Amino acid sequence: MSVVLESLNPRYAAVQTPLTPAWLQAAITDVLDSIDAMLPRFTTTFPAASAKDGRYPAVEKVDWTEGFWTGLLWLAWEVTGDNKYRQSALGLLDSFAHRLDGQIKVDTHDLGFLYLLSCVNAWKLTGNERARELALRAAELLFRRFDTTAGVIQAWGDLSDPARQGRMIIDCNLNVPLLFWAADETGNRAWRDAARRHLAQASRYLVRNDASTFHTFYLDIHSGQPLRGDTHQGFSDDSCWARGQAWGMLGFALGFNYTGDARLPELSRKLSHYFLNRLPEDYVCYWDLIFSPQDHAFRDTSAAAIAVCGLVELLKQLPLSDTLRPAYGNAISLIMRNLHQYYFAHGEDGLLREGVYNYGRHMGINVPNLWGDYFYFEALVRLSRIWTPYW
């Protein structure tokens, strides 16, 4: 059965004031002020995944999130040309090298989040050869997680652990670009084929017929047969985790850039309608799309920022004649204005208040998180200039 395209809520047809260059510049200035306040504390260590009591604790090589800090620094360098950001980002390459040398927390699909935003962009932006070599080593490790029978990249853990084999997750849509990049860089077709097959399996099994998404899905690695979908961070197995939906919106749209497969932007569109149709009055999503206002659930501002990046990427791929372009533009304006006006974290670490990392495991609830910061800045950069994505 095919995936449905919901009609978009008519409230997105109401014309919104566009985000002017002056508005975007002011929002970027706020971002740079916040990065500047954090920079002296994070030149050899990284902000933790989530803030605590208004500050990001300092960590080193422990999580899937360290690349978001270098990503923020590279964005800051791109918009200002100020060498302090570039020097700090390059200085942190040592940490990404040590991580590979010591095989520290690399049994994960998150190698894309980590090495695209630290090494691939350092290579692309400055021609740093060491960064390129590190990124290729990370791509090799990511490729080893690909199971040829199931056709998916195993999300987490030891490759010989039967409980984890054949499990893919929607977040991995943002990690496959590391394999596509590495394949283009080296001509290694196996890497490209793995990335293509993983994206195809993600579109087949992680997306439900109503255009919502499972967070995770298991396939049998002996037969390749689909087993079941479930959640890791969502409210329930059959609900729709807001950030997972946003990873899908952005990741499937990005997949088009590498595959030319026109079904991927259409899938991104379907996920986007499902997402946009479930936003509360202020257009900033709850942490799971199952919630209504009477549930008084927390928001996840990070999912909102990722979704905006997904919509901007989708707009790049749709023809100018697409009749829904104005509605998507309105949605982007509404979300970004409200993030800036009501959720910006003035005077504390982080850019966006009210993110949720993992509600079920009591992690990072209702506080800034590093990927929310990164994608909010990425959204502003995407909207303010012609920009080549790091993905």
Ligand code: GLY
């Ligand atoms: N990729 C993990 C998360 O979105 O929390």
